[in-house]
Amino acid sequence: MTVYSVSEFVSGVNELLSGIPTCVQGEVSNFHVAQNRFVWFDLKDEKSAVSCFMLAFQLNQIIADGMLIQVTGNPALFSKSGRFHIRAHTIQLVGAGSLKQQYELLKKKLANEGLFDAARKRQLPRFPQTIGLVTSPDAAAYTDVLKILRHRWPNLQIKLFPVNVQGAQAPASIIQALQLINKNWVNKLDVAIITRGGGSMEDLQAFNDEAVVRAIFGLQVPCIVGVGHERDETLAEFVADIRASTPSNAAELAVPHVADVQAQITHLVTQQQHYLQQKLASSIHTVTQDFLDQVNYWQQTIKQKLSAVQHAKQLLLSYHPKNILARGYSITTLTNGTVITSAKQLKLKTPITTTFASGKISSTVLKFWH
């Protein structure tokens, strides 16, 4: 019998084992990562357990204790300890429970990183002209979204970025489309809609893929994500600027309804007309009132002046020289009307006129008394 050294034995066994590709399904336990580079965990079922080892960069899933997974790799021994383990290359989650668990872990991780922060959400333009639609052209959601967009906002330009929304190729295909948008379409698109219809959690898995979520986070165009039915939630929706409940809802959120906008315009015009009318009426009223105030003031002034003139006239009348005649005095004048105040103004036989309060007489001078 051949006698081997320990290292010869271990390396020989390793050589034999490396030729046996293996896929083992079991529950994860004792999961830990050392030095950020080495991933260790045990895979177990009710009766047995086996160690697994892989390099951190190969781990494309978030896994945790309790998850049911399939490990693809090959059996191997560690050269130092000779310990048996599975050298894992790929890991796939099995069952809804594991997916759910992974989903929660990733959600927490990305939330902690700030990917879902409300502060980084961009506002969508109110009246977009061009929309990028990232979805599968074969999906029912595509037809629905297209129909709703065209119906609501007829002049909209729609650019389709066809992607796989399901299956192993989906994440890479979506990421590629988003990269294409960032490269060539940033200035041409007002909004991007990333969408797919309903399905099981496995079907929607591409929209919970960490790389896809990060690609949406890095998208330079404001985006709406609507995946699945109303009850479904995906991480892609949380990272979007606007989260839509369904593909149809995404279309509704992306563009206004033309009738609503028309109604709004009519309302605004009516409001402005009303405002202007009010303003005009109030201005007319002010001008009218100012004018009438002025005219009334003039009328008042004229009345006062008339009354003043009337008063002065009355006063003047009270001084009428003929008022004295009523008391028995009389006025004697020459025939030319000159008032005689002294007998020296007269000669004998001069004709004179005497005016009484009532009536006049003519006479001549007969005698002087000096």
Added chain:
Amino acid sequence: MPKKTKPTINFSEQFVELEKITANFEAGKYDLETGLKKFEDGLQLAKNLQQYLQQVEQRIATIKTKYHEPTSKTKA
């Protein structure tokens, strides 16, 4: 410009003149002859002033009527 009899008198001057005549009567400054003359002058002044004021009053009333006319037309 429509031809209109424009009141052209200097109201203030004439009114002051009227008051002056009355005040002079009050103070007994006029003899009989001057008094008769001034009395007639005073009456003429009072007449002028009254006519002037009545004309102005008429004009203001016309303005007021004219002002109301276009407003009622635009409303109808």
